[in-house]
Amino acid sequence: MVGKGRLGMVTADEIEVRYAFSGKVAVVKKKRGDTVKKGEVLAALDTKMLQMELDLQLADYERKRAEFEIFAKRNPNPGDDLTKYAKQIEQAQLNASVKEVEIAKAKMDQATLISPVNGTVVDDGGNRVGLNVSPASNAFKILDLDALRFETELDGFMEPGEVMVKINGKELAGKTGLPRPDGKKLVVDASLDSWEGLMVGMVGEVVIPDEKNNAQEIDG
Incomplete structure (x- = not known):
């Protein structure tokens, strides 16, 4: 496949889990860095x-x-x-x-906070037993590991299609969707056929089809 390589990174959606009402924390089951399964208890109020x-x-x-x-x-x-x-x-x-x-x-x-996804706790919201909390405070933040994607910055528009990602000593086939704006950048997400051995934050190279005929100048 004729194409060019671009650096990219494995990333995932970050999910916030908040208390439904105010109260005092009675139990904390998970902390920052812990792996959590969908349906597991994060914390609970009195x-x-x-x-x-x-x-x-x-x-x-x-x-x-x-x-x-x-x-x-x-x-x-x-x-x-x-x-x-x-x-x-x-x-x-x-x-x-x-x-x-x-x-x-x-x-x-x-009163019990339940993880809605399989993932990793990246922020435990400072939850501690005896702490008074509210829906506006002390949210858990979890990386959804069932929604991994390989994110790459683009110079111009690219049609969705097949790509090859070189990462962690492997060459993995994947597909891209439509590019999306991210601040002042234009990025595209690739879904891979396999995520085995890959983790959020890993850097790799994505080989995409020749963009010469597809690239369009981006205003601003």
Whole structure:
């Protein structure tokens, strides 16, 4: 393949994972530099108050369910409108109680930070046990290792196509997408047929088709 070589680097998307609400950190499982799998716990907030809220909502649900069942047994076949409306009110209160329990359970689940990707923790947000945090602070940052790409700077436009990347003593086939702006630069990402043995930050050379006929001058 006739072409020219350009230096590039293996990179990946950086994912931020933030707390859903404010609280005090109770558990920290991962720190900067750790490898993490999708679904693994990063950290968790203290859930004592949340558990109390859930217990209260469960107790309220049990009470409303009992009241509804008593009403239903006393009025198995409501005939008049007032009794029908009263049953609808009892049913609505029971349904609302179910939703309150679901919300309380969801808050309990959200107290735990879970990694959404397989990757490496590049910033643990300074999370420490006993630290008060909020959604605006102390985010974990994770490199998504399932979204690796080989990034190369271009002089001009290049049509998507096949390329060869020389890196870590290997020659790997790949394909590029459309170039994209990155600040004042124009870059292109290549997806490779294999990422075995490659890590973020590795530098290599990508051989792309002759750009002579495709290159266009970039304004600015």
